[in-house]
Amino acid sequence: METTRWLNASQxxxxxxxxxxxxxxxxxxxxxxxxxxxxxxxxxxxxRLSEAPERTLRMAELADSVNHSRSRLTHTIARMEAAGMxxxxxxxxxxxGVLARLTEAGYARLVEVAPTHVSGxxxxxxxxxxxxxFEVVGRVFEAVGAREVQACRKHRAxxxxxDAATTAAPKGATAD
Numbered sequence: 001m002e003t004t005r006w007l008n009a010s011q012x013x014x015x016x017x018x019x020x021x022x023x024x025x026x027x028x029x030x031x032x033x034x035x036x037x038x039x040x041x042x043x044x045x046x047x048r049l050s051e052a053p054e055r056t057l058r059m060a061e062l063a064d065s066v067n068h069s070r071s072r073l074t075h076t077i078a079r080m081e082a083a084g085m086x087x088x089x090x091x092x093x094x095x096x097g098v099l100a101r102l103t104e105a106g107y108a109r110l111v112e113v114a115p116t117h118v119s120g121x122x123x124x125x126x127x128x129x130x131x132x133x134f135e136v137v138g139r140v141f142e143a144v145g146a147r148e149v150q151a152c153r154k155h156r157a158x159x160x161x162x163d164a165a166t167t168a169a170p171k172g173a174t175a176d
Contacts (some may be wrong), residue, residue, distance in 0.1 A: 025124045032120045036113045041068065042074055045116060046085065046110045050103035056101040058091060087107055 007015060030040040038046075044066045049055050057065070065071040077100055080086045085106030091097030102110070126134060 028124055029117065029120050032116055033113060036116060038109070038113055041066065041072075042085075043110075043113065044082055045073075045076060045100075046102060046106055048088065050107060050110055054101070055107065056099050057096045059088075061101055062100055074110060080106070112128065 007130065026040065033043050034038055045062065048056060048062060048065045059073060059077070063070045067074070068076070077086055077088065083086060085103060087101050087103055089099045089101065091099050129137070
C-alpha cells in the first residue's frame, strides 16, 4: 500500500495561494467580461476560433481546446449562434463532424472586448510578478496541462477498450 506524501508547510501555503488567487482572478476576469455582455467561456471560444484557419474549428477540437465537455460546448455555441457571433456547419470531409465558425460580427465583438480582458490579465497577474516568475508559471502549467491531456487520452482509450469489450459478441455467437 502506498503512503500519502503530504505537503510540507511551504507547499501547502503555495497550493492554497494558487487556489485563492486563481479563483479570485478568474472571478474578476469573468465579471469584467460579463459587464460587456460576454462570459469567460464565450470569450475563450471566440479567441480559439479567431486563431484558427478561416476562424473555424471542429466542435470536438474546440471543446478540447477550451476544456469543455462536448455537451457544454454545444449549449454555449447555441447561445452564441443565436447572438450571431458564431455559425455551425457540417464538415465537408466528414458529414458526421460539425464545424464552428466565428462570424464577422463575432470577430468584431472580440476585437471590441479584448482590450478590457487583456488589461484585466495584466493588472491581475502579469504586471504583479517579474518576467522570470511569469515564465516559471507558464512552464509549470504547460507541464500540468500536458500531463492532464495525456491522462485524459489514456482514460478515453481505456474507455474505448471497455466499450468494445462490452459490445463484443459472446463466444460462440454468429452474425447471421
